[in-house]
Amino acid sequence: MKVLVVGNGGREHALAWKIGMSPRVSQVFVAPGNAGTGVDATNVPIAADDIPGLVNFARQESIDLTVIGPEVSLVAGLVDALEAAGLRAFGPSAAAAELEGSKVFCKNLLKAADIPTADYQTFRTGDDAARFIKDRYPEENCEVPVVVKADGLAAGKGVIVCSTREEALDAIDRITRQREFGEAGNELIIEDRLIGQEASILAITDGNAIVMLPAAQDHKPAYDGDKGPNTGGMGAYCPTPIVDEKMIEMIQENIIVPTVHAMKRNRRPFKGVLYAGLMITSTGPKVLEYNVRFGDPECQPLLMRLKSDIMDILEAVADGRLIDIDPPEWDERPSICVVMASEGYPGDYVKGREISGLNDAAKLKDVKVFHAGTKLTQGSVQTNGGRVLGVTALGNSISNAKLQAYTAVKQIRWPGAWCRKDISDKAL
Template sequence: MKVLIVGAGGREHAIAWKISQNKKVEKIFIAPGNAGVELLEKAENANLSNNIEEYVKFAKNNKIDLTFVGSEELLVAGIVDEFRKNGLKIFGPDKKAAILEGSKAFSKDFMKKYGIKTAVYEIFDDANKAKEFLNNWSDFPVVVKASGLAAGKGVIIAQKHDEAIKAVEDIMVEEKFGSAGNQVVIEEFLDGVEASILSFTDSKVIVPLLSAKDHKKIGENETGLNTGGMGVISPNPYVTEEVFESFKNDIMNPTLKGIQAEGMDFEGVIFFGLMITKKGVYLLEYNMRLGDPETQAVLPLLENDLLELIEYSFDKKLSELKISWKLLYSCCVVGAAKGYPESYKKGDVITGIENASDDELVFIAGAKFEDGKFKTNGGRVLNAVAFGKTLDEARKKAYKLLSKINFPGMYFRKDIGNVK
C-alpha cells in the first residue's frame, strides 16, 4: 500500500510515523516534504508545489492508494473534490465542508443556524463599519478575528478600545494576514480554559479522540503574540466527564446535524476548538483537519491502527469501531527559532535528535536535512514528545528530552502542561 501525506509540519511527520506502523504500508510520500523522513524507514519526500493538479498527477503516476491531507489551504482550495473526480481515494473534507475552517464568518453563522453554543459575534467586510461597531462596544476584552486562513495567528484579543481599533486596522487595512482579513469577526471574549478535541467523521457519526490542551501564546502564562501552538498535553485535565457531556450535547451533536442538513458528505477530521468557562462549554472554531501540535501528542496514545480508523470512515462504519487508548499522559513541547512568530533565522545546525530514547519521540516541524545534518528551516522547528503515568511525569520527560537537543537560539516555553 502506498500513502501520500499532504503537508510539511510536525503534524505530517506524526501522521507518517503512525501510518508507518501498519505492515501493509510499503511506501509513504510526504509532500511538499518534511525532513522527518530521515527518521522513518518507509517514507520519502515528494517535492510538489501547492498545485492541486500536480498532486493528482503524482498520485496517479505513483499508484497512490490513499491520500491523507494535513494542509488546510489545499482542503479549502478543493483538493478532495479533484481527487474524487479522478477516482483517487482521499481522506478529508471536500470544498463545501472545508469552508467551516476556511471562513470564520461562515462557521459562526453555521453555529448560530444549528444552535451550537458559541460566543456572541458580528461580521464585517468594511473596516469603517467594524470600527463604528467597536465605538459602541463597552465589554472589554474583545476578540477580533481575520475570517480566512491565517496559520493560527489571525486572532487578536484586544484589552481596550484602541487595541481593538488597531486590530481592525492591522487585519483589514494593513492586510497583515493578506486576503484572510477581507472580513473580520468581532466577538465577545470568553474567559476560561481552552481545550482541543480532534475527531473522525464519516458524516453519519462523529467519533471524538482524546482531549488535548494547546498553549497558543509565545510567552509563558499565555502572554505575547499568538503562534501556531507552543506545546500540548493530552488528555486535557480540564475536560471532565461533565465538560465532555456538555461538548457532545451542545456542540458535537448539533454540528453533525448541521453537516447532514447542509449535505456535507465526507470522510475526514473535525477539530473542535473549545473554551471551558464558568457559564459552560463554548465552541471557538472548527478546523477540518488534525491540529498541530495536538496531533503529535494525541496519536502516540492511540492503540488502534490509524489506517483502521480511516478505512472504517470510508466504509461509513465508524460507529462500529472501538477505539482504545494507552493509559498514559503525553506532553509535547515545541522548540522554536529565536524571534518566532515574527522574523527568525534559518540554516542553524540541530544536534541531539538522535539522543531520543525508545519511549521518546522527536517530530520535525520546520527543518531541512542537508549535508547529513538537520538544519532549522522554520519558526516552529521541532516537537519533543514524552509520556508518563501522570501528567507531571510526562512533562518532566518531555523537558528532559528537549535538553538533549540544541540549535543556536532555541526557544521553548517552560510552562507547558502547568495545571492550576
Template sequence: MKVLVIGPGGREHAIVRSLLADPKVSEVHAAPGNAGISALVPTYAIDANDPDAVAALAVRLTVDLVVVGPEAPLAAGVSDAVRAAGIPVFGPDKAAAQLEASKAFAKEVMAEAGVPTAMARVAGTAEEAADALDTFGAPYVVKDDGLAAGKGVVVTNNRDEALAHAQSCFDAGGTVVIEEFLDGPEVSVFVLCDGSNTVALSPAQDFKRIFDNDEGPNTGGMGAYTPLEWAPEGLIQEVIDRVAQPTVNQMANRGTPFVGVLFVGLALTSRGTRVIEFNVRFGDPETQAVLARLKTPLGGLLMAAAKGDLDKVQPLRWSKDTAVAVVVAAENYPDTPRTGDRIRGLKKVDALDGVHVIHAGTKLDGEGKVVSAGGRVLAVVALGTDLVEARERAYDGVELVQLDGSQFRTDIGGKAARGQIRVTAPGTPAASKAKA
C-alpha cells in the same frame, strides 16, 4: 494499504509515524514532507496546495488513501481533485473546508445547527469594528475571517490594539469576526467524521501564546498535553451530542458532507461549554501528543472515515500514559523566524526513555545535515505514567536540542500538573480563567 500524506509539518510527521505502526499499512509516502519525514518514508517535492499535482502523484503511486494534513491544501480543493481521480481521501472538500477557511461561514453553520458558541459580529469597516468592540466590551476578541495559520486572532484589553488588528485585516482585503470573550480553560477535541458518523479522540490542551504565562503574540501552538484529568466527566459525549454531530448533520443537509477531522476548539466557561472555533484538520501540536497515546491503528480509522464506515469502528483504545509535546521554535518566531541553522542533539533526544522528536520546520542542507526551515522547528514528545513524569521527560529532551537562538515555553501543562485548573459548573461562581 498504501497511503500518501500531504503536508510539510509536525502534524504530518506524527501521522506518518502512526501510520507506519499500523500492521495493515504496507507503504507510506509523503509530499513534500520534511527532514524527519524523509528519514522514514519516500517524499516528493510537489506543491501541496496544487490540486492537480497532488492528484497526479496519488495516481502515479497507486495509493489506496490520501491524508491531507494542513488547512491550505483543503481550502484549495486538493481533496476534490483526488476524489475526482477515484482515490479515497481523508480531508474535507473545498466547500466543507469553509468551516475553517471562513470564520463567518462557521458561525453561520453553528447558528443553523444550534451549536453553543460565542456571540459574534462580522465587520468589514473600521466603523463596524468599533461598534462591535463597544458592544461586547473588553477583553476584545478580533479574528481574521480567513486562514491565518493560527496567528490571526488578537485577544486584548487595549481597544486601539484591537482596532489596529481589524484594520490590518481590512487593508489586506479581508473582514474580521469580533466576538464576546469566553472565560474558562480551553480544550481541543478532534472528531473523525465520515459525512454522517462521528468518533471523538482524546481531548488535549494547547498553548497558543509564544511566552510563558500566556504572554506575547499568538502562534500556531507552542505545546500540548493529553489526557485532561481536570476535564468534566461527560465532556466528549457533550461535544458529540451538542457540537460535532449537529454540525455534521447540518453540513450534509447543505449538500456539503464533511469527511475528515473536525477540530473543535472549546472554552469551558462559567456559562457552559462554548465553541471558540472550528478547524478542518488535525491540530498542531495537539496531534503530536494525541497520536502518541492512540493504540487503535490509525490507517484503518482514516480509511473508515474516507469510505463512510465509521459506524463500524470499534471503541478506540488508548495508552494509560500521559503525553506532552513541547515545541522548540526558531529565533524571532512568530514574526520573521531565523532559518538555515544546524540542529544538533536529536539522536540523544530519541534515545531517552519514552521520548521522541517530531520534525516540523526542518530540511536537509547540501551536506545532508538537519537545519531549521520554519518558525516552529520541532516538538519533543514524551510519554509518562502521569503529567509530572511526562513533563520532566519532555523538558529533559528539550534541553538536549541545540539550535542557535531557539525558544520554547517552560510551562506546558504546568498548572494542570500542579492541580491549578478548575472548571466551574454553570450557575456557580465564575470559572478560573487560568490556562494550563
C-alpha cells in the same frame, strides 16, 4: 498498500510515523515532507497546494489512500480533485472545509444550529468595524473585552485578543488596512471575549458515525503564563483533566453532533477530523472555532497515545463505514508535546541554522521528536520554519511526561532555539 501524506509539518510527521506502523502499509510517501519525514517515510518534492501535481503522483504511484494534513490543501479542494480522479482520500471536501476556511461561515452556522459560542458581529470594512467599537465603547480608556478575527486562513495567527479600546481599534487596523493577514482580512469578526480555559476536542466522522478522541489542551500564546502574541501552538498535552468523560459526552451531544447534522443540512456533508477549539466557561463549553484537520501540535501527543492501527480509522472514514470498526484503544499514560521554535517566531526568523542533539534526544525512553520546520542540507538537519520541532513524550503521570519531554528538549540545540517552559502546568 501505499499511503500519501500531504504536508510538511509536525502533524504530518506524526501521521506518517503512525501510518508506517500499520502492518497493511508497504510504503508511506510525504509531500513535500521535512527532514524527519525523510527518515520515517519517503519525501516527494511536491508542494501541499500543488493539486494537479499531487493528483498525478497519486495516480502514477497507485496510491491507495491520501491523507491530507494542512487546511490550505483542504480548502483548495484537494479531496475533491482526488475523488474526481477515482482515488481515495481522508479529509473534507472544499465545501465542508469552509468551516475552517471562513470564520464568518462557521459562526453563522453555529448560530443557526443553536450551538453555544460567543456573541459576535461581522464586518466587511475596517471603518464599519471601528465605528462599532467606538459606538459600543464610547470612552477612550474603557475596558473592551473582545476578540478580533480575520475571516480567512491565517496560519493560526489571525485572532487578536483585546482588552482595551485602543487594542481593538489597532487589531482592526492590522487586519483591514495594514493587511497583515492578506486576503484573510477581507472580512472580520468581532466577538465577545470568553473567560475560562481552552481545550481541544477532536472527533473523527464519516458524516454519519462519530468517534470522539481524547481531549487535549493547546498553548497558543507564545510565552509562559499565556502571555504574548498568538502562535500556531507552542505545545499540547493529552488528556486534559478539565474535560472529563461526562463533559466529553455533553460536548458530543450539544456541539459535535449538531455540527455534523448542520453541515449535512447545508449540503456540505463532513468527513475527516472535526476539531473544536473550545472555551470551558462557567456556563459550560463554548465553541471558539472549528478546524477541519488534525491540530498541530495536538496531533502529536494524541498519536503517541494511540494503540490501534490508525489505518483502520482512516480507511473507514474514506469508505463511509466508520460505524463498522471497533473504538480505538489508547495508552493510559498521558503525553506532552513541547514545541521548540526559531528565535523571532511568531514574527520574522532566520532559517538554515544547524540542529544538534537529535540522536541523543531520540535515545530517551518514550520520546519521539517530530520535525516541523526542518530540512536536510548536505547531511545536516537545519531549521526551515518558525515552529521547528515537537518534542513529544509519554509518562506515567502528566508531571512525569513533562519531565521526560523537557529532558529531551535539553539535548537539542541550535542558535536562537527557545520554547515555553510551562506546557501542561495548567493540569498540575
